[in-house]
Each structure stands twice: as structure tokens, then as C-alpha cells.
Amino acid sequence: MRHLNYNHLLYFWTVANEGSVARAAEALSLTPQTISGQLKTLEQSAGGALFERAGRGLTLTATGQFVYQYADEIFRLGGELALRLRDPGLMIPNRLKVGMVSSIPKLIAYRTLAPALTGPDAPQMTCREADLNSLLADLALHRLDLVLSDQSIPTGLNVKAYSHLLGYSDISWVGSPVIARRYSQNFPRSLDGAPCLLPTSSSVVRRHLDDWFERQGIQPRIVAEFDDSALMKAVGEAGHALYPVPSAILTEVWDTYGAESVGRIxxxxxxxxxxxxxxxxxxxxxxxxxxxxxxxxxxxRNRT
Structure with a gap:
């Protein structure tokens, strides 16, 4: 694809947003045959299919998703340019694109990002959640400005990025007031056989917890495991099990979920x-x- 045809890209972008060639044709005041023909030309240039059938509509292929990310940015910037040309004094909001690893507790993420959400110069923020490798790939392609993670960049990963230590927090076990009072006596031995909610084994904190359980000779009764820490807290709010949270957000966990501390590790x-x-x-x-x-x-306070 030596020279990009932006008309072809616009037709592709519109089809992706509308979900079908027919709706895109209506939006662009063109015939479906015209759009279909131009899409085939773009696919030939891209070296692969951009769409595949999904029922009566279309869904993006992996190549299509890759092309769409660039097209979406191109036409967003084009829209801003048109606005500025019509009104040179118009203030276009600045943007901050943030990626978060799935295992980051949502309250930690919110508390970390909160300073950027207020004030006259607050940027328009976009947040994306994914695994660390995917987020680092987007960071390298300048699709993200910042990634929040519970681990530093893996050793040996060939990516131009830098880890800046924000801080650390130890772990507290919490639960609804009734269950917290039941298991607060003789902590941490009280966790042996206690009903617990835990992060999945893919998370860093779960691996640390498993090692700690083994050292202490404790075997909790695992009720459920979660990739999403917010869902784990919501289930814990029902009051049937204990669950671990960063001690740094104990106050927020109490305010949001009504959970009381059982003990601290x-x-x-x-x-x-x-x-x-x-x-x-x-x-x-x-x-x-x-x-x-x-x-x-x-x-x-720590510095890199």
C-alpha cells in the first residue's frame, strides 16, 4: 500500500461503524455496489479480508481491527481540523489515552487517575483495559500515553517503554460486617477453611497469596475466582465470603461496599x-x- 486512498478508507470506516454495507451506503449517499467494489480494492491493498459475515451484518477481522484503529484516529483528527478551520478560536479538548491491566483494582485505578479528571485543563480521557503485552504494544505505537500496571515491564521484552514506580500497598482481608466479625478472631489462622473470593491464578497478587497460604499452612475454601477485582468486591458485598484488597483503599472499600477489615498481611x-x-x-x-x-x-514516595 504505497499510497493510501482515503476515500476507500472512509468507506471502510463507515461500514465498520454502521455494521453493514447497506447502512453505510445510505449514510454516504452511495450505492452498495460502489462501496463493495471500493472495499475489495482496499482489501487487495491491505493484503487480506477486512470484514467477515456475522449473521446479517459484518464484523471486523484481525486485519480489519488493525486498520480501523488507524482509520478512527485519522477521521477523528480530520473532524477536529474541520472544526478549527471553521472556527480558529475553538478550543479542542486535549486528550489522555490510558491503558490499565485487568488485574488493577478499579478503586486504585480511579484514585490514581482522579487528579486528571478535574480542573479547567482536564483532558478528555480514554481508558482501555487489557493484558500488559497488548497495552505495551499500543503504547509503542503511540495509541496510549500511559499504562497503569501491577508489574513492571517484563524482562527481555523488546519495547521502548519505561516503568515508573508509583508505590505499593500491603493486603487486607475484608468482608461484610457479619462475616468480618466471625473471622477476625485468631487472624490469620481464622482463614483456614474460611469461604474466600480470590483473584485468578494469572494475577501477581494471587501467586503471592498462594505462596503465603502454603507458608502459613492455611487452606481457605475458595468460593470463586475473578479476573475483575470490581466484580469480586461486588460479590463480596453479598456477605458470603472474605476477599483481599489493597490496604491503601480500605476506606473506599468500606464506603463503596460496606466491607470491614478482618486482618492485614x-x-x-x-x-x-x-x-x-x-x-x-x-x-x-x-x-x-x-x-x-x-x-x-x-x-x-519512591522514584525510578
Whole structure:
């Protein structure tokens, strides 16, 4: 694809947004045959199919998803350019694109990002949740400005990015008031046989918890496992099991889920990082996020 045909790209982008060639043709005031023909030309240039059938509609292939990410950014910027040309004094909102690993507790993520959400210069924020490798790939392609992670960049990964330590938090076990009072006596031995909700084995904290259980000779009764920490807390709110949370957000867990502390495990620490494309932070909101997290959320100021 030596020269990109933006008309072809526009037809593709519209079909992807509308879900079918017919609806795209109506939106663009063109015939379906015209759009279908131009899509085939674009697919030949791209070297593969961009759509596949899904019932009566169309869904993007892997190649189509890749092309769509660029097309969406191109036409978003084009829309901004048109607005600025019509009204040179128009203020276009600045943007902050954030990726979060799925295992990051949502309350930790919110507390970390909160400083960027308020004030006259607050950016329009886009948040995406995925596994760390996918987010780092998007960071390398400048689709993200920042990645929040509970682990640093894996050793040996060939990506130009840098981990900035935000801080750490040990673990507290919590539960509804009734169940918390039942298991708070003789903690942590009270966890042996206790009904518990846990992160899945793919998370860093779960591996630390499993090691800790083994060292302590404790075998909890695992009621359920979760990739999503917010769902785990919501299930825990029903009051049938204990679950672990970062001690840094105990107040928020009480306010949001009505959970009380059963006990604290200081031997296990969750560590949190801001991962960016540059070694020295430049984006003013990323600087504000990292400084506030270090000073107020984790209260254990550390530098890379």
C-alpha cells in the first residue's frame, strides 16, 4: 500500500461503524455496489479480508481491527481540523489515552487517575483495559500515553517503554460486617477453611497469596475466582465470603461496599507502576497523576 486512498478508507470506516454495507451506503449517499467494489480494492491493498459475515451484518477481522484503529484516529483528527478551520478560536479538548491491566483494582485505578479528571485543563480521557503485552504494544505505537500496571515491564521484552514506580500497598482481608466479625478472631489462622473470593491464578497478587497460604499452612475454601477485582468486591458485598484488597483503599472499600477489615498481611505487597514511552515524564497530566499517587494514595514516595 504505497499510497493510501482515503476515500476507500472512509468507506471502510463507515461500514465498520454502521455494521453493514447497506447502512453505510445510505449514510454516504452511495450505492452498495460502489462501496463493495471500493472495499475489495482496499482489501487487495491491505493484503487480506477486512470484514467477515456475522449473521446479517459484518464484523471486523484481525486485519480489519488493525486498520480501523488507524482509520478512527485519522477521521477523528480530520473532524477536529474541520472544526478549527471553521472556527480558529475553538478550543479542542486535549486528550489522555490510558491503558490499565485487568488485574488493577478499579478503586486504585480511579484514585490514581482522579487528579486528571478535574480542573479547567482536564483532558478528555480514554481508558482501555487489557493484558500488559497488548497495552505495551499500543503504547509503542503511540495509541496510549500511559499504562497503569501491577508489574513492571517484563524482562527481555523488546519495547521502548519505561516503568515508573508509583508505590505499593500491603493486603487486607475484608468482608461484610457479619462475616468480618466471625473471622477476625485468631487472624490469620481464622482463614483456614474460611469461604474466600480470590483473584485468578494469572494475577501477581494471587501467586503471592498462594505462596503465603502454603507458608502459613492455611487452606481457605475458595468460593470463586475473578479476573475483575470490581466484580469480586461486588460479590463480596453479598456477605458470603472474605476477599483481599489493597490496604491503601480500605476506606473506599468500606464506603463503596460496606466491607470491614478482618486482618492485614504486611508480608504481601502489591506494587503499582506507570509505564510511559519516555524515561523522563513530559506529559503534564501524567506527571500530576504519578506525583499525586506517590504522595497521597500510597504515601511511600519512591522514584525510578
Amino acid at each position: 504486611r508480608e504481601i505487597r502489591e506494587t503499582y507502576f506507570a509505564i510511559t514511552p519516555e524515561r523522563k515524564l513530559k506529559h503534564p497530566k501524567v506527571i500530576e497523576i504519578t506525583e499525586t499517587a506517590r504522595d497521597r494514595l500510597f504515601n511511600n
